[in-house]
Amino acid sequence: MERPCAWKKYTPQQIEELEELCHGYKQFLSENKTERLCVKTGIKMAEEAGYVDLETVIAEGRDLKAGDKVYAANHGKDLMLVNLGTAPLEQGFNILGAHVDSPRLDLKQNPAFEAGDMAYLDTHYYGGVKSYHWVASPLALVGVICKKDGTTVDINIGDKADDPVFTISDLLIHLSSEQMSKPAKDAVDAEILDVIVGGRPVKFDEDDKDAPKEPVKQMFLDILKEQYDVEEEDFLSAEIEVVPAGPARDMGLDRSMILGYGHDDRVCAYPSMLAQINVADVERTSITLIVDKEEIGSVGATGMTSRFFENTVAEIMTLVGEDSPLALRRALACSRMLSSDVSAGFDPGYAGKFETKNAAFMGRGLCFNKYTGSRGKGGSNDADAEYVALVRDIMDEAGVDFQTCELGRVNAGGGGTIAYIMAKYGMNVIDSGVAVLSMHALWEVANKADIYEAYRGYKAFLERA
Numbered sequence: 023m024e025r026p027c028a029w030k031k032y033t034p035q036q037i038e039e040l041e042e043l044c045h046g047y048k049q050f051l052s053e054n055k056t057e058r059l060c061v062k063t064g065i066k067m068a069e070e071a072g073y074v075d076l077e078t079v080i081a082e083g084r085d086l087k088a089g090d091k092v093y094a095a096n097h098g099k100d101l102m103l104v105n106l107g108t109a110p111l112e113q114g115f116n117i118l119g120a121h122v123d124s125p126r127l128d129l130k131q132n133p134a135f136e137a138g139d140m141a142y143l144d145t146h147y148y149g150g151v152k153s154y155h156w157v158a159s160p161l162a163l164v165g166v167i168c169k170k171d172g173t174t175v176d177i178n179i180g181d182k183a184d185d186p187v188f189t190i191s192d193l194l195i196h197l198s199s200e201q202m203s204k205p206a207k208d209a210v211d212a213e214i215l216d217v218i219v220g221g222r223p224v225k226f227d228e229d230d231k232d233a234p235k236e237p238v239k240q241m242f243l244d245i246l247k248e249q250y251d252v253e254e255e256d257f258l259s260a261e262i263e264v265v266p267a268g269p270a271r272d273m274g275l276d277r278s279m280i281l282g283y284g285h286d287d288r289v290c291a292y293p294s295m296l297a298q299i300n301v302a303d304v305e306r307t308s309i310t311l312i313v314d315k316e317e318i319g320s321v322g323a324t325g326m327t328s329r330f331f332e333n334t335v336a337e338i339m340t341l342v343g344e345d346s347p348l349a350l351r352r353a354l355a356c357s358r359m360l361s362s363d364v365s366a367g368f369d370p371g372y373a374g375k376f377e378t379k380n381a382a383f384m385g386r387g388l389c390f391n392k393y394t395g396s397r398g399k400g401g402s403n404d405a406d407a408e409y410v411a412l413v414r415d416i417m418d419e420a421g422v423d424f425q426t427c428e429l430g431r432v433n434a435g436g437g438g439t440i441a442y443i444m445a446k447y448g449m450n451v452i453d454s455g456v457a458v459l460s461m462h463a464l465w466e467v468a469n470k471a472d473i474y475e476a477y478r479g480y481k482a483f484l485e486r487a
């Protein structure tokens with residue numbers, strides 16, 4: 023049983039829709055390289071579609087009813103969009119979930135130093151990265167610096183056409199005989215992933231006893247002070263992410279793919295948010311959940327394991343007058359979810375790592391993983407066959423191209439998602455998403471047909487599940 027390539031069925035009008043969706047997605051991907059920016063833009067998209075901040079509703083003492091649309095943000099890094107349906111909430115919700123944190127390098131708290139007449143910023147990697155990917159490539163600095171006076175300074179340098187960029191140097195091939203004989207995991211020590219940010223000293227008098235000991239670093243700090251009004255000490259309370267510089271772009275002469283940073287998992291988050299705001303009146307309340315910290319185990323106040331989701335559901339149920347603890351438990355248990363994350367696209371160069379009957383092929387549509395995990399499905403949410411049947415039926419009824427897949431060959435490796443966390447409530451959850459090549463590399467590849475089918479599949483799920 024082989025699933026068809028989605029491209030074959032498209033009408034000219036569908037191709038037009040696909041291109042419009044992917045144009046918006048490329049822009050989203052290019053302009054939102056941190057979880058904070060994704061949430062900020064998500065809020066903007068929601069407000070433009072008539073969603074109201076839940077905090078405002080609570081502050082004004084208003085009730086909620088069917089047809090109302092609200093959003094809730096959590097520490098600026100999670101976002102929940104809710105479109106209230108006509109059915110009682112205790113009958114459960116149709117939920118889309120995806121994460122917006124991506125693998126990257128974070129600046130350390132005390133990052134600045136000078137060496138070899140150059141200024142550097144030291145980093146600590148976030149999520150699963152191959153260190154050797156990060157050298158000799160243009161990089162941008164994106165994030166926030168929070169000052170003691172309560173103000174926050176936004177930093178975003180390296181993406182605009184006339185911005186300077188940054189880089190991490192690599193050892194020249196001529197001196198690499200020892201390095202090239204090491205296993206790939208040891209070829210570039212993660213501790214030397216230091217970003218070069220300057221190469222020019224401040225001017226000073228050699229005889230001046232107060233002359234700066236690190237004049238190149240001083241120049242960097244002086245410019246920072248002048249342009250952003252921040253001191254070196256302000257890095258103590260900053261979250262600056264080192265990310266690949268440059269926009270997402272069409273890939274292939276046929277422009278069938280998109281090369282971009284952070285497809286994992288914005289390629290699921292963006293179509294989910296778009297499906298949510300484009301679905302108008304629903305019977306079962308629809309929710310789209312955008313979360314942080316998936317790449318480091320979904321922990322912390324902004325990870326899926328925090329109570330943000332449950333607390334927000336409790337607030338909403340109170341505002342619609344279904345405020346008993348039992349109604350909340352019932353609502354959670356009766357919910358249905360597509361937990362979306364990227365799948366491993368079949369890569370012919372590494373065919374031996376896949377089992378082709380159960381691999382995700384680029385361009386064959388939305389992926390469903392009944393289970394994930396490793397070493398015998400360990401750590402996986404294994405969706406019920408009954409639920410898989412329901413999801414299959416919804417996709418077929420809506421004419422959505424989908425494929426079922428596993429991450430790779432049995433025992434080749436493995437991975438986890440946020441599915442098992444939501445499954446704790448007893449709700450039906452299945453892993454779904456878009457296949458990518460070069461997952462967790464600086465530039466990942468996704469096929470436009472898969473992004474389009476994901477959007478269509480998410481919309482069908484919210485309307486019909």
Ligand SMILES: [Zn+2]
Nearest residue numbers: 286287363364
């Ligand atoms: Zn992911």
